[in-house]
Amino acid sequence: MPVAKPESSDSRIIAHIDMDCFYVQVEQRKHPNLRGLPTAVVQYNEWKGGALIAVSYEARKCGVKRSMRGDEAKEVCPEIQLVCVPVARGKADLNTYRNAGSEVVSVLAKKGRCERASIDEVYLDLTEAAETMLAQAPPENIEVVDAEAVKSHVLGLNDENGIDPKENVRKWLCRSHADRRDKLLACGALIVAELRMQVLMETEFTCSAGIAHNKILAKLASAMNKPAQQTVVPFSSVKGMLDSLPIKKMKQLGGKLGSSLQNDLGVSTVGDLLKFSEEKLQERYGINTGTWLWNIARGISGEEVQGRLLPKSHGSGKTFPGPRALKTIASVQHWLNELCEELSERLCSDLDKNKRIAHTLTLHARAYKSSDSDSQKNFPSKSCPLRYGSAKMQDDAFNLFQAGLREYLGSNNAKTQEGQNSGWGITGLSISASKIVSIPAGTCSITKYFHGQELPGSLSKESLKQDDFTLEAALSPSGSGSYLEMKLTDKLIECSGEDTEVKDEMPYIDQRENKNDFWKDQNSCCLSTKQAQDDPNGVTSLTSGTGCCVEMSPSQQQRVTLGEETSITYAKSNLKRLERKRNKLKDKGTYSILRFFKNNDEPSCSSRKHEHVENIDVKAPSSAADVPEESPLDEQRREAWSYNIDEIDPSVVEELPPEIQEEVRTWLRPHKRPNIVKRGSSICHYFLPTRNA
DNA sequence: ACGGGTTACACG
DNA sequence: TCGTGTAAC
Numbered sequence: 229m230p231v232a233k234p235e236s237s238d239s240r241i242i243a244h245i246d247m248d249c250f251y252v253q254v255e256q257r258k259h260p261n262l263r264g265l266p267t268a269v270v271q272y273n274e275w276k277g278g279a280l281i282a283v284s285y286e287a288r289k290c291g292v293k294r295s296m297r298g299d300e301a302k303e304v305c306p307e308i309q310l311v312c313v314p315v316a317r318g319k320a321d322l323n324t325y326r327n328a329g330s331e332v333v334s335v336l337a338k339k340g341r342c343e344r345a346s347i348d349e350v351y352l353d354l355t356e357a358a359e360t361m362l363a364q365a366p367p368e369n370i371e372v373v374d375a376e377a378v379k380s381h382v383l384g385l386n387d388e389n390g391i392d393p394k395e396n397v398r399k400w401l402c403r404s405h406a407d408r409r410d411k412l413l414a415c416g417a418l419i420v421a422e423l424r425m426q427v428l429m430e431t432e433f434t435c436s437a438g439i440a441h442n443k444i445l446a447k448l449a450s451a452m453n454k455p456a457q458q459t460v461v462p463f464s465s466v467k468g469m470l471d472s473l474p475i476k477k478m479k480q481l482g483g484k485l486g487s488s489l490q491n492d493l494g495v496s497t498v499g500d501l502l503k504f505s506e507e508k509l510q511e512r513y514g515i516n517t518g519t520w521l522w523n524i525a526r527g528i529s530g531e532e533v534q535g536r537l538l539p540k541s542h543g544s545g546k547t548f549p550g551p552r553a554l555k556t557i558a559s560v561q562h563w564l565n566e567l568c569e570e571l572s573e574r575l576c577s578d579l580d581k582n583k584r585i586a587h588t589l590t591l592h593a594r595a596y597k598s599s600d601s602d603s604q605k606n607f608p609s610k611s612c613p614l615r616y617g618s619a620k621m622q623d624d625a626f627n628l629f630q631a632g633l634r635e636y637l638g639s640n641n642a643k644t645q646e647g648q649n650s651g652w653g654i655t656g657l658s659i660s661a662s663k664i665v666s667i668p669a670g671t672c673s674i675t676k677y678f679h680g681q682e683l684p685g686s687l688s689k690e691s692l693k694q695d696d697f698t699l700e701a702a703l704s705p706s707g708s709g710s711y712l713e714m715k716l717t718d719k720l721i722e723c724s725g726e727d728t729e730v731k732d733e734m735p736y737i738d739q740r741e742n743k744n745d746f747w748k749d750q751n752s753c754c755l756s757t758k759q760a761q762d763d764p765n766g767v768t769s770l771t772s773g774t775g776c777c778v779e780m781s782p783s784q785q786q787r788v789t790l791g792e793e794t795s796i797t798y799a800k801s802n803l804k805r806l807e808r809k810r811n812k813l814k815d816k817g818t819y820s821i822l823r824f825f826k827n828n829d830e831p832s833c834s835s836r837k838h839e840h841v842e843n844i845d846v847k848a849p850s851s852a853a854d855v856p857e858e859s860p861l862d863e864q865r866r867e868a869w870s871y872n873i874d875e876i877d878p879s880v881v882e883e884l885p886p887e888i889q890e891e892v893r894t895w896l897r898p899h900k901r902p903n904i905v906k907r908g909s910s911i912c913h914y915f916l917p918t919r920n921a
Numbered sequence: 922a923c924g925g926g927t928t929a930c931a932c933g
Numbered sequence: 934t935c936g937t938g939t940a941a942c
Contacts, residue, residue, distance in 0.1 A: 250942090271925060279924040281942090295924060313925095320926065346928070346942050483940050516931080539928065549923045590936095596922075609936060655922070928941080 239409045241358040241416040242351060242533060244438045244446035245336060245424070247329075248455035250348035251282035254328045255311040257432050262309050266290055270298045271313040271320045277302065278312065285455050317566040319546045322347075323574075331431050333537050339423060343534045351443055352423075353533035358415035367414050368404040377401060377421035380439075381453045384465030409463050413439055417460050424458065444529040445469075447479055466527035471499030478524060485513070489521075501525035538582055538664075544570040545592070545658025553596065553653030560654055564591075564625045567659050572618035575661055579616075586661035589614040589621060591628040594656035595636060607636045607654075614661055625659050 247253065251269040256262045266287035270278030277298020290305035301308050314321045329347040336342050341353040367373055378394040378401070385400050387393055400406075401414040416439040424435055438449025440461035448469070449459040461469065475495050476486040489495040492512070493504065501509075502525050510518025523529060544567045554560050578584050590611040610628040615621065637652065 281925070297924075322926070326927095348942075480940070485939080514932085541928070543927055545926060547923060547925065549925095551922095553922085588935095594923090606937080611935070658926080660927085926942100929939100931939080932937085933935100 238441045238528070238530070239355075239412060240441055241354045241412050242440055242443050242446045243354055243416060243420050243423075244345075244440075244443065244450040245332075245350050245352065245420075245427075245435050246437065246450040246454070247332060247348035247433055247435045249282045249284050250329070250433070251313075251325055252284045252311075253433050254325055256284075257328075258324075259311070262311070265309050266292065266305050266307055267309040267311065268292060268298075268301055269313060270310050272315075273298055273310065273312055276300070277310065281313070317570055318563075319544075319566065319570070321570070328431070328433070332427055332433060332435070335427050335430050336423060337537055339419065341533050341535045342537060344537050344539070351446065351533045352420075354416050354419055354439075355412075357419055358412045361415040361419065362408075362411055366404075366411065367418060368402045373398050373401055374418055374421050376425055376458075377418045379457065380417045380421070381457060381459040383449070383452075383459065383461050383469055385462075407463070409441065413441075413460055413462060417458065420458055424456075442527075442529040443531050443533065444479060444524060445527055448473070448477075467499075470525070470527055471497060473498045475500070485517070488513075498525055538578075538584070540664060541660050541662040542571060542574050542578065542586070542664075543658055543660030544568075544574070545656065545660075547594075547656040548654060550655075553655045554657075555653050560629060560657065561626055563657055564629060564659070565622045567657060568621040568625050569618045571659055571661060572616070572621050575614075575616065578664070582666065584664050584666045585616075586614050587663040587665065588612075588661065589624055589628070590660050590662060591625055591632065592656070592658045592660070593629065593632060593654055595633075595652055595654050597637070598651045598653075605636060608632050621659075629657075 252267050255269055256267060264286065265284075266289075267284040268280045268287055269282040270280055272278045275297075277300070280292070280294055280296050280298065280301060283292050283294055283301075287301070287305055287308050290308070292301045292305050292308060296304075298310050301310070314324060325347055329344070332348070333342065333344050333350055336350050336352060339352065339354065340357050343351040345351055361367075378398045380397055380401075382397055382400050385396060388396055400410075401417060403410070403414075406414070420437045420439050424437060427433060427435055434456040436450050436454040436456060437458040438446040438452070438461065439458065440446040440449055441463060445461045445466065449461045452459045475489050475498055476482050478486070478498055480486075481489065489501070495501055495504075501521060504522075506519060506522040508518075509521045512518070513521065546563060546567065548554050548563075554563065575586055578586075588611050590609055592609045593607040595607040610632045612624055612628060615624060633652075
């Protein structure tokens with residue numbers, strides 16, 4: 229459960245952007261003839277027409293649900309268009325959707341700190357942008373407020389009889405006498421409307437958004453009016469919204485924890501949670517979850533928007549349901565090979581585009597054992613250091629599997645040797661790569677600050693440290709199996725700005741014009757076509773050849789230095805195209821996201837009580853006293869600095885050079901409290917009370 | 922014995 | 934640290 233540093237004066241402006249039935253939109257962009265038709269994306273249409281993984285809003289109107297199979301959807305909606313997820317290596321291939329998600333991120337990340345929350349969702353911290361707007365061009369001075377912005381839904385804003393709701397919203401957005409927080413929200417709404425328009429123009433995708441003072445409220449709001457609309461949550465309507473919100477609708481409470489709150493505590497709405505003291509909640513659910521619950525009941529959440537544009541891990545997996553369970557070692561090995569190939573390709577792509585290296589390979593499997601005591605034990609997951617190259621990964625994955633299988637079957641069991649089963653079956657296999665670090669790691673912004681723009685050959689090894697990995701360890705053959713065999717020249721490859729992760733998964737700006745050809749050309753996984761053309765010679769091969777290669781040339785270093793300029797050029801031309809497109813849209817009078825929908829239903833803004841939440845007493849995780857040991861590393865740091873991180877006033881960061889503020893802030897973020905509860909009531913297993921009564 | 926395939930994170 | 938489990942899309 230996320231620990232929050234609840235900000236009592238939380239006047240941040242946070243947006244949550246949620247793509248509308250994303251996979252469907254991706255397919256509709258590819259096949260424009262499907263636009264406006266009831267459409268769903270299915271994977272594997274063999275059995276019962278396949279499983280629906282995304283349903284267009286037109287199809288939802290016909291009663292098509294996500295839980296249906298393709299055949300079922302056809303029954304309730306015979307006109308439905310079913311599009312299959314691409315298949316590669318015998319399994320679903322989600323790359324097109326991942327790349328499309330990256331496109332969206334690269335549009336949104338231009339404004340404010342951006343966190344990629346999932347393949348089709350991001351959070352944005354727009355506090356600064358909103359403050360700037362408020363100071364320089366507040367909505368009250370704008371003659372005509374953006375056409376998209378006035379379509380916002382403002383929670384708690386009552387319709388006035390006979391008045392165009394849009395006019396009402398326009399008035400709200402422009403109120404000059406409003407609470408400062410509301411004014412900032414209004415700015416946020418304008419910014420988000422603009423951003424959504426930009427997403428539409430640059431990607432052809434529509435999205436919905438929530439604008440609020442923290443992440444959880446923004447997330448809640450973005451789902452309230454879909455598709456292609458945005459919802460604002462003024463501070464004053466938070467209580468009204470939460471009081472009647474079913475507990476399971478709250479993020480993180482959709483599962484067992486939410487059920488436990490309902491069944492064990494009789495909580496049915498978030499408002500009902502207010503009846504319980506923080507101590508009571510902690511006692512039952514643990515110290516962190518308890519505090520978190522207490523806070524979200526009041527709409528408080530201090531979680532920050534993490535500036536992370538790229539995933540923290542990659543995985544590839546497949547299930548083998550029922551009769552298709554794998555019964556031989558050979559078939560397991562075959563599928564592991566396929567999975568490893570896909571993973572390897574994606575890792576190479578990540579390395580190539582983002583200069584990141586994964587360090588851990590993990591294998592998960594699901595199995596059943598018909599013979600003995602039924603599947604009490606789950607197949608154990610196993611991990612090992614990750615070696616690049618698909619052959620190596622296949623090797624390692626297979627070894628991990630065998631280790632897991634031995635453990636799973638127990639050494640007592642009859643030997644399974646050479647293939648044929650003895651009562652076991654594998655129903656799911658997946659491998660994943662985690663502990664991904666960028667090169668150069670860690671202190672990028674700070675290194676850059678101290679060294680200026682010049683990328684230093686003399687970069688100290690200290691500064692490259694991140695977690696337990698040094699660049700050295702990562703790149704040089706270590707012990708038995710060498711890691712990535714890469715000869716780094718004396719210079720750093722790349723050191724991008726405040727975010728070390730601004731690089732898109734797909735260099736989409738470059739590829740935008742001929743997006744349709746891009747993947748066809750992309751046969752080799754590690755070298756973008758552009759690079760291949762640019763670097764006909766002087767290329768050093770950096771990895772062993774298992775079909776996956778990494779290449780860097782001396783000239784690449786130059787290009788890296790030029791990188792900024794280059795992308796600015798691209799961005800400029802892109803902006804021009806955008807301008808053109810926008811003008812075109814304006815001329816046609818289609819300056820509206822909703823116009824992209826044939827039959828959008830006119831959404832009604834559910835108006836809420838205009839109630840004030842007074843003097844919310846923010847509870848930070850109670851500090852000091854019972855906080856046990858810290859990690860040695862923290863201790864060291866604190867000793868060296870003679871400061872307790874918890875006691876540093878966060879505002880001092882603002883006095884640091886802007887380039888390094890972001891990074892320092894991450895050091896100052898509050899630590900989670902070890903989940904130690906008073907002896908005796910040690911239980912944070914919410915399901916425990918039910919059993920063993 | 923599954924909507925499937927991924928991701929992220931808490932806890933021990 | 935690693936491994937397991939929950940939750941979400």
